Amino acid sequence: MKRLxxxxxxxxxxxxxxxxxxxxxDVIQKxxxxxxxxxxxxxxxxxVTFIYAGETAQYVLKKSEIAKIVHASGRVENIxxxxxxxxxxxxxxxxxxxxxVDHHNKIAILPFTYLMDNQPGADAIGYKAQEDTYxxxxxxxxxxxxxxxxTTNALLSKAGVTKDKMINFTMKEIxxxxxxxxxxxxxxxxxxxxxxxxTSDISSSKVKRDNNDKVKGVxxxxxxxxxxxQRYDVAVGLHIYMDNNASIYNQTHKAFLSNTxxxxxxxxxxxxxxxxxxxx
Numbered sequence: 001m002k003r004l005x006x007x008x009x010x011x012x013x014x015x016x017x018x019x020x021x022x023x024x025x026d027v028i029q030k031x032x033x034x035x036x037x038x039x040x041x042x043x044x045x046x047x048v049t050f051i052y053a054g055e056t057a058q059y060v061l062k063k064s065e066i067a068k069i070v071h072a073s074g075r076v077e078n079i080x081x082x083x084x085x086x087x088x089x090x091x092x093x094x095x096x097x098x099x100x101v102d103h104h105n106k107i108a109i110l111p112f113t114y115l116m117d118n119q120p121g122a123d124a125i126g127y128k129a130q131e132d133t134y135x136x137x138x139x140x141x142x143x144x145x146x147x148x149x150x151t152t153n154a155l156l157s158k159a160g161v162t163k164d165k166m167i168n169f170t171m172k173e174i175x176x177x178x179x180x181x182x183x184x185x186x187x188x189x190x191x192x193x194x195x196x197x198x199t200s201d202i203s204s205s206k207v208k209r210d211n212n213d214k215v216k217g218v219x220x221x222x223x224x225x226x227x228x229x230q231r232y233d234v235a236v237g238l239h240i241y242m243d244n245n246a247s248i249y250n251q252t253h254k255a256f257l258s259n260t261x262x263x264x265x266x267x268x269x270x271x272x273x274x275x276x277x278x279x280x
Contacts, residue, residue, distance in 0.1 A: 031143035175243035
């Protein structure tokens, strides 16, 4: 009889273990592709507390690292878009309609506006800055798809969104045309700074003598060379919008030192590294 009771108890214990093993679990899918299975304990505005199956240690994850959570009940909760601070979305000033599934985590970069001494400058520099932004952000955008500049510009042109008419379109309309969730709108401003100049004098004299070593004459010549170098103060502005017209990033940064070639790369990378779409 005792043996029968022991077998029965062991059987019930085994069934309990199997039930726990086969129980459905919460699954966290991170932006980098990693999956974490266990139980979600708590979700706040910025973090998710999680326990691995069979463990007791609690792990706290940033929402910016999570793409979605598939709960044990089957409910799917998209997280990545919710990680943006609510105050940056300016809820009372935008149309908060739901994002299209096709737009999710897609980015387009508009041609930059280029100003030289506060006057419209060459369009070529604006297109070059667009290409540079695409090249830099493509290396730091895990979880996002970035539309290449050629496709972006072709779609804008077909839709009649030229530079002089762009002001007539909302950012939601531009996002719909490009099929993206985020649009990056940038500007480059170059202003003439101080000018450096240098002058150098070169002179030479030649003495002519006869066979008796007497001076017959003296000839001399001289030249003056002047060189002036113009230096430029450069600033870059970066504005990021969502497909609901929300502005989530708007910053301007000026190059610490003036330069002679008007280079904008340093302030541009400074802003990109601090924008909400950047991934290390």
